[in-house]
Amino acid sequence: MLEAIGCIVRRDLLLALRRRSDAATALLFFVIVASLFPLGVGAEPNLLRSIAPGVIWVAALLSSMLSLARLFAADHADGTLEQILLGAAPLGAVAAAKTFAHWLISGFPMVLIAPLLALQYDLAPSLYGVLALSLLLGTPVLSLIGAIGAALTLGLRGGGVLLSLLVLPLYVPVLIMGAGSVEMASAGLGGQGLLLLLGALLVAAAALAPWGIAAALRISTE
Amino acid sequence: MSAQGIKWFWFASPQTFFPLAGALARWCAGAAAVLTLLGLYIGLFVAPTDATQGEAYRIIFIHVPAAWMSMLIYVVMAFWAAIGLAFNTRLSGMMARALAPTGALFTFIALWTGSLWGKPTWGTYWVWDARLTSELILLFLYFGFMALQAAIEDPRRADRAGALLAIVGVVNIPIIYYSVKWWNTLHQGSSVSLKSAPTMAATMFTGMIVMAAAFWLYSIAVALVRVRCIIREQK
Numbered sequence: 001m002l003e004a005i006g007c008i009v010r011r012d013l014l015l016a017l018r019r020r021s022d023a024a025t026a027l028l029f030f031v032i033v034a035s036l037f038p039l040g041v042g043a044e045p046n047l048l049r050s051i052a053p054g055v056i057w058v059a060a061l062l063s064s065m066l067s068l069a070r071l072f073a074a075d076h077a078d079g080t081l082e083q084i085l086l087g088a089a090p091l092g093a094v095a096a097a098k099t100f101a102h103w104l105i106s107g108f109p110m111v112l113i114a115p116l117l118a119l120q121y122d123l124a125p126s127l128y129g130v131l132a133l134s135l136l137l138g139t140p141v142l143s144l145i146g147a148i149g150a151a152l153t154l155g156l157r158g159g160g161v162l163l164s165l166l167v168l169p170l171y172v173p174v175l176i177m178g179a180g181s182v183e184m185a186s187a188g189l190g191g192q193g194l195l196l197l198l199g200a201l202l203v204a205a206a207a208l209a210p211w212g213i214a215a216a217l218r219i220s221t222e
Numbered sequence: 223m224s225a226q227g228i229k230w231f232w233f234a235s236p237q238t239f240f241p242l243a244g245a246l247a248r249w250c251a252g253a254a255a256v257l258t259l260l261g262l263y264i265g266l267f268v269a270p271t272d273a274t275q276g277e278a279y280r281i282i283f284i285h286v287p288a289a290w291m292s293m294l295i296y297v298v299m300a301f302w303a304a305i306g307l308a309f310n311t312r313l314s315g316m317m318a319r320a321l322a323p324t325g326a327l328f329t330f331i332a333l334w335t336g337s338l339w340g341k342p343t344w345g346t347y348w349v350w351d352a353r354l355t356s357e358l359i360l361l362f363l364y365f366g367f368m369a370l371q372a373a374i375e376d377p378r379r380a381d382r383a384g385a386l387l388a389i390v391g392v393v394n395i396p397i398i399y400y401s402v403k404w405w406n407t408l409h410q411g412s413s414v415s416l417k418s419a420p421t422m423a424a425t426m427f428t429g430m431i432v433m434a435a436a437f438w439l440y441s442i443a444v445a446l447v448r449v450r451c452i453i454r455e456q457k
Contacts, residue, residue: 148390152383156373165369166387169362170394173401180405194404201397212390215307219382 004089005097012101015074022070023105030063030110034117045122052121053131053182057138059117060110061171064139067106068146068167069160071098072217076154085221095213096206099147100140107139123186130185130195137198138178144209145170151216173201234311236453243446250443257436264429278342281335282426287434289332291441292360293395295325299367300392303385313449315381316456318388319371320448324441326364333357352406356399363391377456 016023037055038048075081084094114135115128123131149167153159177198181191233239265283272279299321306314336354337347348354367387374380 145390148386152370152387153373158373162369162373165362166366169359169366169398170390172359173394173397176401176405208393212386216383216386219379219386222379 001089001093004087005093008084008094008097009101009104012098013104016101016105022067023109026063026067026106027109027113029066030059031113031117033059033062035120038120048121049123049186052118052123053179053186055121056114056117056131057135057175057179057182060114060135060139061142061168061175063110064107064142065146065164065167065171066160067102068143068150068163071102071147071150072154076221081217082221085217091214091217092210095147095151095217096210099143099210099213102147103140103143107135107143110139111135123182127182127186130191131182134178134181134191134195134198137195137202138174141174141198141202141205142171144205144213145174148209148212148216151213151220154217154220174198177201231311234309234313236313236316236457239313240450240453243450247443247446247450250439250446254436254439254443257432257439261429261433261436264425264432269425269429270423275343278339281339283429283433285332285335285339286430287437288328288335289357290434291437292325292329292332292357295321295328295441296360296363296388296395297392299325300388303388306381307385307389312378312381315377315385316449316452317445318384319381320445320452321441322364322368322371322384323448324444326361326368328437328441329357329361329364333361350406352399352403355406356395356402359398359402360395363395367391 034056037051041047041051072081075084085091087094111132114131118128118131146163146167149163149170152166153163156162177194181194181198183191184194185191233242261283265280269280269283271277299318302314302317302321305311306318333354336357340349341347367384370387371380371384374383
């Protein structure tokens with residue numbers, strides 16, 4: 001089982017490395033959306049400082065959702081997915097491995113670049129760490145929940161828009177806790193409580209979501 | 223079928239359920255109509271005027287039962303979905319599909335009447351109160367469920383995919399509710415809050431219970447009529 005997981009992660013990372021533009025597009029989307037908000041609401045520093053956590057988190061959420069459609073689509077199109085389903089490795093483990101690889105490609109770069117966006121929004125330097133940590137704990141949850149939606153909408157017409165309708169309501173707790181932890185920290189209340197809750201959510205999602213993804217893949221490919 | 227006990231799976235087949243659903247739907251619809259008239263009579267004529275809110279509070283007789291139903295129907299839908307996945311019964315998926323539009327309707331009614339009630343009492347149609355926000359998200363969950371089922375052409379796959387989504391949703395609903403509640407206290411959003419009246423007049427309570435029963439029966443009747451249509455469509 002472990003070699004199957006390692007094999008899938010290595011393969012997906014290698015595929016992403018060969019087509020770097022895909023991962024770069026999602027990251028650019030994140031940066032652009034976050035940069036649009038000051039143009040829309042005005043560049044008043046106090047306002048920007050207060051909306052920064054929410055804006056950066058919403059941008060991360062949208063970017064993560066957009067890249068989800070690619071998670072299983074290519075494998076579904078060329079038949080790899082059917083071979084994986086027929087294979088001996090447990091499907092839940094494979095689903096978790098694919099989701100992890102997807103997060104490494106689409107979610108992790110956002111964690112790294114978020115402090116730069118925080119700089120644009122004039123957030124206090126002490127909050128960079130909290131913001132990055134909240135994204136580090138939160139974006140894997142987004143990938144795990146989103147992967148269920150991606151597996152359910154596999155091969156459907158208008159899959160992208162449908163996926164957003166399925167997945168965005170389920171993202172609400174992550175958004176609230178992620179942005180909330182940064183806001184609590186900036187208000188001097190300490191964001192540890194919400195970060196711990198976010199961690200709990202990550203553990204629960206990591207334990208339960210792979211089953212859901214596996215079941216959804218079976219439903220979509222039968 | 224075993225000789226002893228109830229034949230649990232007898233009505234699980236669409237063919238045998240079809241006539242039963244028709245008969246049940248007629249009775250439930252009739253009872254719902256009677257109870258609605260009774261409930262509205264109690265609510266609009268018998269119940270006393272509220273001391274603080276005046277006549278505006280009377281929308282409670284629609285609002286509260288609708289809000290109850292909106293949450294209950296999602297749980298019932300997820301229940302049928304889970305049964306459908308576990309036992310592979312076709313009728314369960316059809317029931318879940320038939321319940322979704324009614325649930326969405328009650329969620330919408332709860333939001334709509336809530337905003338109409340909010341204007342005279344809170345002075346605004348919408349506040350980002352924890353209950354309002356989670357009700358709105360519930361509406362989105364219903365829409366997601368219906369959109370997913372509408373997008374899949376094969377009814378078997380549609381039922382199973384919808385079932386999985388409903389189960390994921392029902393696991394998430396408490397998390398969403400509590401997170402929205404924390405978010406609300408974190409933001410100190412609205413100073414107004416829904417005052418729960420502990421000393422509710424007995425007639426008000428009776429009116430609300432009667433209306434809730436009417437909404438229950440209405441939901442059952444409509445879901446059964448809809449499930450009959452779905453059975454006809456798929457045969």
